Amino acid sequence: MADGHAVDRWDLLDLLPARAGRAAGSLYHRLLDSAPWAYQRIYTGTEQAGGAGPAARALLRTARSRVLRALPADTGAVVSTYPGASHVLGSLRLAGELRIPALTYLTDFSVHPLWVARGIDRHLAVHEVPAAQARARGAAEVRVCGPVTDPRFRPARGGERAAARKRFGLLPGVRYALLVAGSWGVGPVRQVAAEIRACGVAVPVVVCGRNQALARQLAADGIEHVHGWTDDMPNLMWACDVMVQNAGGLTSLEAFASGLPVVSYRCIPGHGAANAAALDEAGVALWIRDATGLPAALESLMEGRTGLRQRASGLSLVPADPALGPAATIADACLPAERPAASGPRRAPHASGKPGAPGRRSGVRLGTTFAPATAVWASAVCTAVATGQDAPVLLRAVQHRIDPDARNTSHPAAVPAAENLP
Known part of the structure; x- marks a missing residue:
C-alpha cells in the first residue's frame, strides 16, 4: 500500500x-x-x-x-x-x-x-x-x-509500560505472566492459569479470544485478570513481564518484536509442539516440558540472564x-x-x-x-x-x-x- x-x-x-x-x-x-x-x-x-x-x-x-x-x-x-x-x-x-x-x-x-x-x-x-x-x-x-x-509491536518507551498497566488495572511492582491460547482459546488454559497462580512467581493475565465460555470458567476459578477479544495486544504485552503460549503462532512473533520473553508450555498437539521445539532450538522461546520447571523458568525469564538473552534474540528477528x-x-x-x-x-x-x-x-x-x-x-x-x-x-x-x-x-x-x- x-x-x-x-x-x-x-x-x-x-x-x-x-x-x-x-x-x-x-x-x-x-x-x-x-x-x-x-x-x-x-x-x-x-x-x-x-x-x-x-x-x-x-x-x-x-x-x-x-x-x-x-x-x-x-x-x-x-x-x-x-x-x-x-x-x-x-x-x-x-x-x-x-x-x-x-x-x-x-x-x-x-x-x-x-x-x-x-x-x-x-x-x-x-x-x-x-x-x-x-x-x-x-x-x-x-x-x-x-x-x-504490526509496527505497533515494539518495546515500550518512556512511561508507556506504566500507562499500559494502569489501562489494564495491573499493579506496579507485581510481576505478570500473559497467557495466550489463540482466537479459539484452545488447550489446557485453565490448568496453566492455575499452575502459574499456584507457583507464586507471577500473576496470570489470560486472553481467551472468542472463547467466552473459557472466560467465564476462568473468572469462576478466581483468575482475576481475564480478557476476551481485545484490540490492544501491544499495550497488554507492555504491561506484562513474560508470555506463556501453547501454539507458537503470530502472537509469539509479536511478543518478540515487543521485547517480551516467551515460554512454550503445555502446547497443543501437532504444530503447537513442533513450533515449541523449533522456537527452543532457535533460542527465542524456552520450552518447558514439565510442570516442575515452570517456576524457575518464569523467574529466569523475568529477572535472569535467560530473559535478557531471549529479549535480544527476539528483537534481532525484526529487520532494522x-x-x-x-x-x-x-x-x-x-x-x-x-x-x-x-x-x-x-x-x-x-x-x-x-x-x-x-x-x-x-x-x-x-x-x-x-x-x-x-x-x-x-x-x-x-x-x-x-x-x-x-x-x-x-x-x-x-x-x-x-x-x-x-x-x-x-x-x-x-x-x-x-x-x-x-
Missing part, C-alpha cells in the same frame, strides 16, 4: 465449493477442542507420508479455477500463508496457468511437509531454523526475511531496515526487471500513484491467497495442517489481518488475529 501496491486478500476456504471450507474449519476446531489426540495422529501421519493424501489433493483441485478467477489481470505476485493455498498455486504454476510469481510465507518456526509445494517460486522464512527445515524438505529458493508484525523485510522481498518478486507479456494475471505497467509522484506503482496488484502482504503491514497465520493420508477433509488455517483501525487479538481485528490463532 505505502509502496504503491494494491492488495487483494482471499481466504482459500471461501474458494472451495459447497461450503466445504467452512465445514473443514469447524471440524478442525472440534478436533483441537475435543480430540487433540486425533489431530496429533493426523499431523504425524501427514508428516511421515510427506504430505496430504489423494482425497485432500482432490479437494484442493476444486479451488484452482476459483483462485485464478479471483486474481485481477494486473496482479504482480501471489503470496500464500497457508499450506493448502501453496499447493493450489504451485500446481497452477506447474501447469502454466498462473504466469506470475507465487510465494509462500512460512508463518511458523516449524515446517511440516505440507508447507512445501512444488511449483512455488520462493519461500520466505522468519528465521534460519524454519529456513533449514524448508530446504531439507525440498523448498525452492528459501530466504530468511524476518517476521511480519524495512528494505530487508518480508514486504520488500515480496515486492521484489512482484516486479522483476522484465517479464514477457502473457495471458492471465501478469505485471501491470508502472503508473504514477498521484500527480507529481513519478514511479509509484499504484497500478500493480499483489494477489494474496489467505492473507495479505503489503509494504507496511502483512498478515500471517499459524499453521493448520490439511488432512490425513486418506482423510477427506482439509483442515483450516484461520486468517489474520493486521488493520490499524480494527484489530482484535487474542490470536486479529474484524478477523481473528494470528496471535490468537491455535
